[in-house]
Amino acid sequence: MSTRSLPGLLPLIALLGLWQLLGSPDSPFFPAPSSWWPALFTRGQGAKIVPAVLDTIRTFGLGLFIATILGVTLGILIGVSRQVGRAVGPTFEFARALPPAAIVPVATLLLGFDEPMKVVVVVLAALWPILLNTSSGVQELPPTLLDTARSLRLSRTRTVFRVLLPSVMPAIVLGIRVATPIALVITLLVEYLTAVNGVGALVGEAQRTFQPARVYALIVIAGLISLIVNSLVRSVEDGVSRRRVGDRL
Amino acid sequence: MDNQPRYECRKLRAEVGSRRGEPRRIVLDDVSFAVAPGEFVSIMGRSGVGKTTLLRILAGLHEASAGSAVRFNGEDVSGPPEGVSLVFQDYTSSLLPWRTVAKNVELPLEGRLPIEERRARVAEALEMVGLADRADAQPFELSGGMQQRVQIARALASRPVALLMDEPFGALDALTKADLEDQLLEIFAATGTTVVFVTHDIEEAVYLSDRVLVLDGTPAKIVAEIPVSSPRPRTQMLTRESTEFLEARHRVHEVIFGT
Numbered sequence: 392m393s394t395r396s397l398p399g400l401l402p403l404i405a406l407l408g409l410w411q412l413l414g415s416p417d418s419p420f421f422p423a424p425s426s427w428w429p430a431l432f433t434r435g436q437g438a439k440i441v442p443a444v445l446d447t448i449r450t451f452g453l454g455l456f457i458a459t460i461l462g463v464t465l466g467i468l469i470g471v472s473r474q475v476g477r478a479v480g481p482t483f484e485f486a487r488a489l490p491p492a493a494i495v496p497v498a499t500l501l502l503g504f505d506e507p508m509k510v511v512v513v514v515l516a517a518l519w520p521i522l523l524n525t526s527s528g529v530q531e532l533p534p535t536l537l538d539t540a541r542s543l544r545l546s547r548t549r550t551v552f553r554v555l556l557p558s559v560m561p562a563i564v565l566g567i568r569v570a571t572p573i574a575l576v577i578t579l580l581v582e583y584l585t586a587v588n589g590v591g592a593l594v595g596e597a598q599r600t601f602q603p604a605r606v607y608a609l610i611v612i613a614g615l616i617s618l619i620v621n622s623l624v625r626s627v628e629d630g631v632s633r634r635r636v637g638d639r640l
Numbered sequence: 641m642d643n644q645p646r647y648e649c650r651k652l653r654a655e656v657g658s659r660r661g662e663p664r665r666i667v668l669d670d671v672s673f674a675v676a677p678g679e680f681v682s683i684m685g686r687s688g689v690g691k692t693t694l695l696r697i698l699a700g701l702h703e704a705s706a707g708s709a710v711r712f713n714g715e716d717v718s719g720p721p722e723g724v725s726l727v728f729q730d731y732t733s734s735l736l737p738w739r740t741v742a743k744n745v746e747l748p749l750e751g752r753l754p755i756e757e758r759r760a761r762v763a764e765a766l767e768m769v770g771l772a773d774r775a776d777a778q779p780f781e782l783s784g785g786m787q788q789r790v791q792i793a794r795a796l797a798s799r800p801v802a803l804l805m806d807e808p809f810g811a812l813d814a815l816t817k818a819d820l821e822d823q824l825l826e827i828f829a830a831t832g833t834t835v836v837f838v839t840h841d842i843e844e845a846v847y848l849s850d851r852v853l854v855l856d857g858t859p860a861k862i863v864a865e866i867p868v869s870s871p872r873p874r875t876q877m878l879t880r881e882s883t884e885f886l887e888a889r890h891r892v893h894e895v896i897f898g899t
């Protein structure tokens with residue numbers, strides 16, 4: 392996110408301005424934007440905001456990190472071995488089709504209302520784009536590349552870390568970019584559904600206690616987290632593709 | 641010991657097609673030949689006859705069918721043997737584009753030799769293919785011929801006793817090709833390595849080799865074996881005008897085109 396994305400925010404700013412002019416601070420559905428910020432701090436609730444943001448970021452970050460490690464590892468195994476692909480393919484198709492909202496009840500049943508449950512749900516949702524991009528990235532590698540590694544008698548570790556991973560890095564980064572917003576949305580959703588910590592839980596709480604201005608304020612915070620995270624991922628992706636510009640020639 | 645062949649294939653049979661539901665096709669059947677240490681042997685045959693398959697079997701990348709005997713230095717080949725280097729026709733996908741030329745050549749030595757030894761080997765190999773001054777270039781900055789030389793340098797870096805080459809110059813223009821042929825002959829003379837060279841260029845096979853093997857039929861077997869007696873060192877102009885060269889070329893032509 393930079394000054395370049397500012398013009399893109401103009402419609403949003405216009406909408407908020409209009410809302411401010413037409414809305415009233417006491418409206419039960421559309422409280423004016425000027426009332427949002429103070430609503431964060433009423434009734435001594437201000438102290439909850441920073442810990443909630445940190446909780447959300449931690450669950451999101453941990454979930455995305457584990458999804459990346461798991462997705463890349465499984466993706467490479469599936470990509471390299473047709474047998475593994477055939478063996479786990481149907482199971483994965485099934486797991487992938489499960490909506491996260493359906494996973495949440497099972498996860499709370501098995502893991503309780505706690506941090507690990509949140510992370511597991513995020514991992515199960517964010518895993519797929521990373522896994523699928525990695526495995527198809529490996530499958531699309533020219534056969535000669537893998538033959539080269541074998542013929543040079545490279546060890547398995549060396550083949551993975553010196554040949555395979557660098558070759559599929561652009562596909563992996565693309566997978567992570569797709570997984571990032573999913574991981575964040577699912578983090579907020581789980582928090583909202585289970586009321587376990589984080590910004591999502593605060594939204595649920597504000598909603599149940601009829602504080603519409605506070606709901607909007609929290610949504611703005613969630614939006615800001617999302618903007619910052621996405622721009623971070625984008626700059627990492629730019630870095631990777633710039634360093635590998637030679638591949639495209 | 642030294643009259644033991646470098647490579648020996650007996651009753652070699654090969655099948656391809658591993659996709660499920662697809663019947664495996666017999667590509668090579670009853671192929672028998674030996675390659676002596678220090679010999680330069682070319683394998684010829686029409687497209688799709690099974691040359692690459694044969695070379696991949698020698699390289700330990702493809703398993704021959706049960707009952708075949710494939711030996712390198714007297715030992716059964718199962719997986720890529722130590723001391724054998726393979727050069728692919730498709731140099732673009734064989735080199736790692738994010739590594740420099742020197743780093744590409746160093747790849748097979750990493751984790752096996754101390755760093756000074758590796759550097760020395762890389763420098764030596766690049767010197768042999770005439771790329772000493774391009775050590776720090778990225779592969780994509782080089783021409784096709786140069787990239788193929790990088791691949792050859794990488795193959796030489798491990799000081800192989802046998803060098804297997806699959807149409808290494810097939811994608812290059814005639815002038816570059818002639819250059820690289822001569823460079824290969826110099827390397828062959830300097831290192832004493834054994835070479836098995838796949839090509840479908842009759843002139844090239846005869847110019848480089850001590851012996852040309854011709855594959856034909858479905859499944860393919862060796863239908864002719866033509867020795868080339870032109871003396872070494874060979875040169876493009878004189879060798880190609882010599883009677884030995886013309887005779888051998890004539891015989892290969894006869895076998896392949898049937899007149």
Ligand SMILES: Nc1ncnc2c1ncn2[C@@H]1O[C@H](COP(=O)(O)OP(=O)(O)OP(=O)(O)O)[C@@H](O)[C@H]1O
Pocket residue numbers: 656657658667685686687688689690691692693694840
């Ligand atoms: N992985 C594979 N799956 C199915 N068929 C294959 C496979 N590899 C090779 N073949 C078949 O085996 C036969 C021999 O192939 P091979 O690549 O050895 O031929 P070649 O003599 O090297 O041909 P060219 O001169 O065109 O390189 C061909 O008919 C080819 O279609």
Ligand SMILES: [Mg+2]
Pocket residue numbers: 691692693806
């Ligand atoms: Mg071939």
